Amino acid sequence: MELLPNIIFSVILIIALGFFVINIKRLRRNINFGKGQTETIDDSPQRWKNMIRIALGQSKMARRPIAGILHIIVYLGFIIINIELIEIIIDGIFGTHRMFSSIGVLYGILIGLFEIFAILVLIAVLIFWTRRNLSRIKRFYETKMMGWPKLDADLILYFEIVLMSLFLLMNATDVEFQNMNNGNLISGLIYPFFEGFSSETLHILERSFWWSHIVGILIFLNYLYYSKHLHIILAFPNTFYGSLENSGKLNNIKSVTNEVNIMMGKTSESDTLDDINFGASDVKDLSWLQLLNAYSCTECGRCTSSCPANITGKKLSPRKIMMDVRDRIEEVGRNIDKNGWFKDDNKKLLGDYISKEELWACTSCNACVEECPISINPLSIIMDMRRHLIMEESSAPNELNNMMNNIENNGAPWPFNQQDRLNWNE
Amino acid sequence: MSRLKIKTIEDFQNDGTSPETLFWIGCAGSFDDRAKRITKAFVRILNSANISFGVLGKDESCTGDPAKRAGNEFLFQMQAMTNIETLNSFDIKTIVTTCPHCFNTIKNEYPSLGGNYDVYHHTQFINKLLEEGRFSIKGGTYKGKKITYHDPCFLGRANKEYSAPRNLIKKLDAELSELKRCKSKALCCGAGGAQMFKESEKGKTEINIERAKEIKENTSKIVATGCPFCNTMLTDGTKSFEENKKVEVLDIAELIVKAKDL
Structure with a gap:
């Protein structure tokens, strides 16, 4: 009977990790559904530097100082407090109690640090909640943000409030730990509230907080896949694979290069006989990197709030583009789960999720790309969808057709004769 | 001419x-x-x-x-x-x-x-x-005058060139007065991505008008830029300013030519 808690703990842990692995596999499969062209990903050391600087070092967060600093607190708290998980898991499996407390002063320093961060995270999260729900910051209130995205954002905050509180309460009700008086910086202040409790009650409370805390963490871990909170994992690969080129560079489609070479008589061989789609109308036409971008998006809306089209009231919202891509690839994923393969559902990213009006409003100014704290590129998706509109559907606004006819016929977007190119000097 | x-x-x-x-x-x-x-x-x-x-x-x-x-x-x-x-x-x-x-x-x-x-x-x-010492710029016409600068997206964000144009404005001995949104946070003029050649989508306002509001808040009478399309958009956007708020939109090359009387 004594082993029962250890067994229950191990079973819960295995089930939680098992579900997590299943979700990661599903994530991989969905991301690899993207068949579009990516730039060659070299193994430049710059990629590691970018990941360390942008994801680990949070270098772009403080562009918006308030949200940035609060985020860095929560992020550091998350990383640091989770060190304690090692002890919790060991205790859970082997039935020990505070396995590492024997290391003495260092243990007190660590737990003290965790407790300080726990209280800082609590404060930061409460401010986040206030910003989201009371200050009603504009970028949190576009149509796409209503419903699940709003609930998701709040749920994450509630999760964090509950987990941090449980962590502090679990320490506060641990009589043995309080008597050690080593690192109970914050919980030592809560302890007096429990003074009248019998040692038995305190033990039961401590166990309940301990169990709720670890089970809460395991639930949160499995919540990630369904949430924008997935960014805590995907921000790392996403910044690693982010473009190393000037953001002004838009990729040259290789299959088009082949076609143009043939047209210009530079080569006669066509290695593009396969069924080629130019541009993207659905998630399968996007690249795995673009789909990874979509799963990494935290819906913070910095892109949208800096987008000139959005600022001036146009329909385009770069964040919505990213959220639409994730919604669609999720829909496709569920379709595959159900049928074993992708059964045509007569739906497309273009039209059913993203409208032409949104796509044509973009000025390709790169503000969204510049703002993203984790190197997401909404512009590349907008451009790939425009490519589909032009090259597969020939559906461009009329003025653009005129512009392109002019370039084709006289080498300028306006109807002037190429022979007159030096007339400016008349 | x-x-x-x-x-x-x-x-x-x-x-x-x-x-x-x-x-x-x-x-x-x-x-x-x-x-x-x-x-x-x-x-x-x-x-x-x-x-x-x-x-x-x-x-x-x-x-x-x-x-x-x-x-x-x-x-x-x-x-x-x-x-x-x-x-x-x-x-x-x-x-x-x-x-x-x-x-x-x-x-x-x-x-x-x-x-x-x-x-x-x-x-x-x-x-x-x-x-390289092959050309020099001296203050002259613009000495002590306030000039603001609009970053073209394809020079700024797209290619990370923020200092070259600013350095030239400083060489004119002018006082460079930045717009609220500048450098990597600069607001587009509205012309990029082929927008120059089409009507914009329905919205509350035009992008160049939005940018012009910011130019008006900055009290410089000269708006420098380094892009012919930004030039057109900003000239249009600032056209409606009252007489005492009128601004001149000039390319940096034009500023230098005027300062040096070339």
Whole structure:
């Protein structure tokens, strides 16, 4: 009977990790559904530097100082407090109690640090909640943000409030730990509230907080896949694979290069006989990197709030583009789960999720790309969808057709004769 | 107005020589009346610094940027490959241009199609001339005056060039007064991504009007920029300012020409 808690703990842990692995596999499969062209990903050391600087070092967060600093607190708290998980898991499996407390002063320093961060995270999260729900910051209130995205954002905050509180309460009700008086910086202040409790009650409370805390963490871990909170994992690969080129560079489609070479008589061989789609109308036409971008998006809306089209009231919202891509690839994923393969559902990213009006409003100014704290590129998706509109559907606004006819016929977007190119000097 | 001294690359070839650089003029600089004045201003600067430069004249054609950003990759690559053939046949090594769109396309998108050149925006080129002691700028006309600067997206965010144009404004002894949204946070003028050639989508306001509001808040009477399209958009956007708020939108090359009376 004594082993029962250890067994229950191990079973819960295995089930939680098992579900997590299943979700990661599903994530991989969905991301690899993207068949579009990516730039060659070299193994430049710059990629590691970018990941360390942008994801680990949070270098772009403080562009918006308030949200940035609060985020860095929560992020550091998350990383640091989770060190304690090692002890919790060991205790859970082997039935020990505070396995590492024997290391003495260092243990007190660590737990003290965790407790300080726990209280800082609590404060930061409460401010986040206030910003989201009371200050009603504009970028949190576009149509796409209503419903699940709003609930998701709040749920994450509630999760964090509950987990941090449980962590502090679990320490506060641990009589043995309080008597050690080593690192109970914050919980030592809560302890007096429990003074009248019998040692038995305190033990039961401590166990309940301990169990709720670890089970809460395991639930949160499995919540990630369904949430924008997935960014805590995907921000790392996403910044690693982010473009190393000037953001002004838009990729040259290789299959088009082949076609143009043939047209210009530079080569006669066509290695593009396969069924080629130019541009993207659905998630399968996007690249795995673009789909990874979509799963990494935290819906913070910095892109949208800096987008000139959005600022001036146009329909385009770069964040919505990213959220639409994730919604669609999720829909496709569920379709595959159900049928074993992708059964045509007569739906497309273009039209059913993203409208032409949104796509044509973009000025390709790169503000969204510049703002993203984790190197997401909404512009590349907008451009790939425009490519589909032009090259597969020939559906461009009329003025653009005129512009392109002019370039084709006289080498300028306006109807002037190429022979007159030096007339400016008349 | 008298004609400026220019030579085509073909002229150079006929003389058996080659110029130090090619001046890629771009469609706006060739055909748009306002932008032609920017072209002339930069030619005056090149001539006063005794730079041997050539132009392509009738051999120049659109880089393909507006087609590419509209989504027409075919037309873009046709234009790009034709231009690269021309440039390579003249053995061009260095290119300077007054248009950030041409600059971005030739610099970033031509290399993988076989076009490799040293590409400069004219503000970078003028800085280079200053560093090499081949050209100098003195205050004069703009000494102590407030000038604000609008970052073109394709020079700024797209290519991380924020300092070259600012350095030139400082060389004019002018007081550079930044707009609220500047450098990597600069607001677009509304022309990029082929928007220049179409009506904008339905919204509350136009992007250039939004930018103009910010220009009005900044009390500078001169708005400097380094892009013919930004120039057009901002000139239009600021047109409606009351008499006492009127601003002048000028390219940095024009500021230098006026300051030096070239």
